[in-house]
Amino acid sequence: MGLEIKNLSAGYAGQAVVKNLTFSVESGQIVALIGLNGAGKSTTLKQVIGLKQPLAGSLVLDGQTLTENPASYKENLAYIPEQPVLYDELTLDEHLHLVLAAHRQDDASHWDKVQELLALFRLDGKGHWLPQHFSKGMKQKVMLVAAFALDTPLLVIDEPFLGLDVLAQKQLIDLMKEKAIKGTAVLLTTHLLAQAADYVDDFALLEDGEMTYFGTPEKLAESRHLTVDRLDDLFS
Amino acid sequence: MSQEKQKIQLRNLYSIRAEQKQIETKRYLKLLFNDHFLVFLMIAFGALVLAYRNLHGHTLALFGTAVTAWQLLALVFLVSGLFLGHLQTNLKPADRIFLLGADQYLIKDYLPKAYRQSLFVGSSIQLIFFLLALPILKETGLENGWIILVLLVVLTIKYGQLRFEYSQVRFNPSKQEPTVNWEWAISQAERMSNRRYRFFALFAQVPGQGVVIKRRAYLDPVLKKVPFSKHPMKALAMRQLIRNQSALNLIVRQFLLVAVLLYTIRNQAWYLQAALIVAFLYIANRQLWPVFDQSERVLWNSLLSANLADRRRSFNGAVQTFLMSFAILLIILISIFSGIQAGGVALLSTLLMLLIFQSQTTSKKTK
Numbered sequence: 001m002g003l004e005i006k007n008l009s010a011g012y013a014g015q016a017v018v019k020n021l022t023f024s025v026e027s028g029q030i031v032a033l034i035g036l037n038g039a040g041k042s043t044t045l046k047q048v049i050g051l052k053q054p055l056a057g058s059l060v061l062d063g064q065t066l067t068e069n070p071a072s073y074k075e076n077l078a079y080i081p082e083q084p085v086l087y088d089e090l091t092l093d094e095h096l097h098l099v100l101a102a103h104r105q106d107d108a109s110h111w112d113k114v115q116e117l118l119a120l121f122r123l124d125g126k127g128h129w130l131p132q133h134f135s136k137g138m139k140q141k142v143m144l145v146a147a148f149a150l151d152t153p154l155l156v157i158d159e160p161f162l163g164l165d166v167l168a169q170k171q172l173i174d175l176m177k178e179k180a181i182k183g184t185a186v187l188l189t190t191h192l193l194a195q196a197a198d199y200v201d202d203f204a205l206l207e208d209g210e211m212t213y214f215g216t217p218e219k220l221a222e223s224r225h226l227t228v229d230r231l232d233d234l235f236s
Numbered sequence: 237m238s239q240e241k242q243k244i245q246l247r248n249l250y251s252i253r254a255e256q257k258q259i260e261t262k263r264y265l266k267l268l269f270n271d272h273f274l275v276f277l278m279i280a281f282g283a284l285v286l287a288y289r290n291l292h293g294h295t296l297a298l299f300g301t302a303v304t305a306w307q308l309l310a311l312v313f314l315v316s317g318l319f320l321g322h323l324q325t326n327l328k329p330a331d332r333i334f335l336l337g338a339d340q341y342l343i344k345d346y347l348p349k350a351y352r353q354s355l356f357v358g359s360s361i362q363l364i365f366f367l368l369a370l371p372i373l374k375e376t377g378l379e380n381g382w383i384i385l386v387l388l389v390v391l392t393i394k395y396g397q398l399r400f401e402y403s404q405v406r407f408n409p410s411k412q413e414p415t416v417n418w419e420w421a422i423s424q425a426e427r428m429s430n431r432r433y434r435f436f437a438l439f440a441q442v443p444g445q446g447v448v449i450k451r452r453a454y455l456d457p458v459l460k461k462v463p464f465s466k467h468p469m470k471a472l473a474m475r476q477l478i479r480n481q482s483a484l485n486l487i488v489r490q491f492l493l494v495a496v497l498l499y500t501i502r503n504q505a506w507y508l509q510a511a512l513i514v515a516f517l518y519i520a521n522r523q524l525w526p527v528f529d530q531s532e533r534v535l536w537n538s539l540l541s542a543n544l545a546d547r548r549r550s551f552n553g554a555v556q557t558f559l560m561s562f563a564i565l566l567i568i569l570i571s572i573f574s575g576i577q578a579g580g581v582a583l584l585s586t587l588l589m590l591l592i593f594q595s596q597t598t599s600k601k602t603k
Contacts, residue, residue: 049539070542085535087472088449089479094464098472101464102540130451 001062002026002185003048003154008057010040010047011209016055017043018209025185027153030176032196033189035206036235041189042082044206045158048187049079062153075103078147082158084139086131092142093127099146110149117145120171136163144168148175155179157188173199193217193231250346253326254353264436276519280493283512287500288371306375313372314390317365321358321394323401325350327425332418339415343406347416351402358394366390434482437526448481462557469541473554476527483527487520491562495569502573509570509578510585516566517559517589524555552597556590 003025011017018040025031033041046052048059050066050073059066064073086095096114100106118124121141131139140163147155155176161169176186177199190196193203197217205213205220213220221228296305325347335342366387373383401424407417434448455478464471478484494516501508528551531537541547563586571579 050542051535051538074539074542079539081535087476087531087534087536089476090472091451094475097464098468098540099536101468101471106465128451128453130449132449 001153002029003187004060005044005048006058006060008044008047008059009055010043010052010057011055014055016209018047018206021057021206021211023204023211023214025154025187027183027185028180029202030180030186030188030200031202031204032200033187033204033206034191034193034196034234039206040209041206042158043209045156045187045189048154049077049156050074076152077154077156078103078150078152080143080147080155080157080160082162084136084143084163086134086139086142088131091128091130092123092134095142096146096149100149103150103152105150110151114145114149117148121145121168137165137168140164141168144172144175148179153183153185155184155186157186159190160188161190161192193234194229197221197228197231250326250349257326261432268436273519273522276515279511279515280497283497283501283508286504286508287497290500290503292375304376306372310369310372310376313369314365314386317362317369318390318393318397320365321354321361321398322428323351323354323398323405323424324357324428325405325421325425327421329422329426332422336418340413342416343414347402347405351398354398354401355395358398359391362390362394363387437482437530449479450481452479462554467550467553469547469550470553472531473528473551474557476531477524477554477558480527483524486523487562490516490520491566494566498566498569499573506574506578506581509574510581513563513566513570513582514585514589517563517586520559520562521555521589521593524558525551527551548597552593556593560586560590 005024006022008021009016009019010021021040021044023031033044035041043052047054050070053067059073061073061076064076066073087098090098097106100110100114115124118127121144123138123141123145126138131142134142147157157176160172160176164172176188180186180201188196188200196203200217202215203213203217203220204211213223217228217231220234221231224234226233297303298305298308370383373386378386405417405421405424406414407420408414459471459475459478462471462474494512497512498509501512528548531551532547537547538544541550567579567582567586570582
């Protein structure tokens, strides 16, 4: 199970930005989409979370396809965007209730999990705050709490470390690993390749909308005559 | 670049900005004065004329004192006019960086133009308010000479207000040559611009316009009755309607206006009161839907509820609950002012309107 992408082509106004993409993220696996700006990472993620209809190909998440069962498909994923987006009118607690309720998980056990995560990210006691009182980093942490409180087969994270302090970055990596151990498929995008090599299982390298590599960080480094800790030099 | 050339550019900058603002205002006013709003205006204007005709010639003394409701009304109307027509510098936050070295040109050329323009606009607004208040001023029993004096007082206050704002924007430390008080100027310009956009945002989608939110914790007990666990999107919509300051303020102001009009036409035929409540519900419903459009711009909307028709239905449910509470208050007022039969007619009209709103949402769903 997990996410299966087959022959996916996607883009804007009929022009394919991503071409014929095929890969899967199995349960318990962490896969990072990597590539230069404009390579097609964000376009791919938009397809995965169901914001855009593909030009061709299919996406299957735990047996549900986006075209046939959009509601069930979306219920099966949690998403953390690159820039935090919140409803101006909802308090922190209300955001979390809304996300849980929309995924039909607004129960006591999930709320306990929320409390743990709020404490972890030092957001406890701020449940009645509106987003206008949060810093950008705090907003990003709200996104993290909302996503990690959910039990979904897939977790999608776009550029996870933007705006986070060092402590929160480390906590995020631990949480991702924990989710993967529990069987969640994790798909993320990142530019910090050497750091990601420590916690991802596979890299999916996108170049000009096509996947030119899928495999472990070690093999990617080897194929480009680099050491893993020098993977940030991949594109230079 | 020569100083002369810079001066010419700044002169162009002001006229370009003024022209852009004019074009933008025209565009938004076209959206504001649409068919629906005109229908409401006609009904409200008709009710106002009717109310005036009913009360014309009555002294309306307040609690047996020499003060009359006419005086109070004229005062409130003219004072509210004074809140409009502030200094319009049209400065933008980026000017603080890009025009930092052009202070003297701004002081000598740009800002005096802005001041003169604001003085013209501000005085015109006061004149319009004065003309609209003229029938009420006549009812106060003032002689013509005193009425003209009222106009002069209002214009003098507006002049003083603009003069004060102009002096704030020109910072003059220890009697040296003045410079632009950027902090004040930018914050004032942003305030003016936001106020204008917020007004237009009530009727049209204004790009980049943030929503002004008020927590209103005192309404939490009401919101608890709409928990997320039962209807997540309806619960979201209810909170958006209650905490969106612009939308709620507008509806409350219209509600108060309608309540006053209902009192003044209490002895008229029932259908007039029912028409007023129908007009209120009609325009309020239209004014609340931009909140939905704003919400649709939030990424979560489509992630949390995949179906647009479901989201529309949930929002419509929230709007109906929201408007029903206002309608019930109006129906109670009608029953008190004009009797239970009039209240009954108003109730039937309200239910009919809510049914129409429901069917409109359903038909959009099927499209």
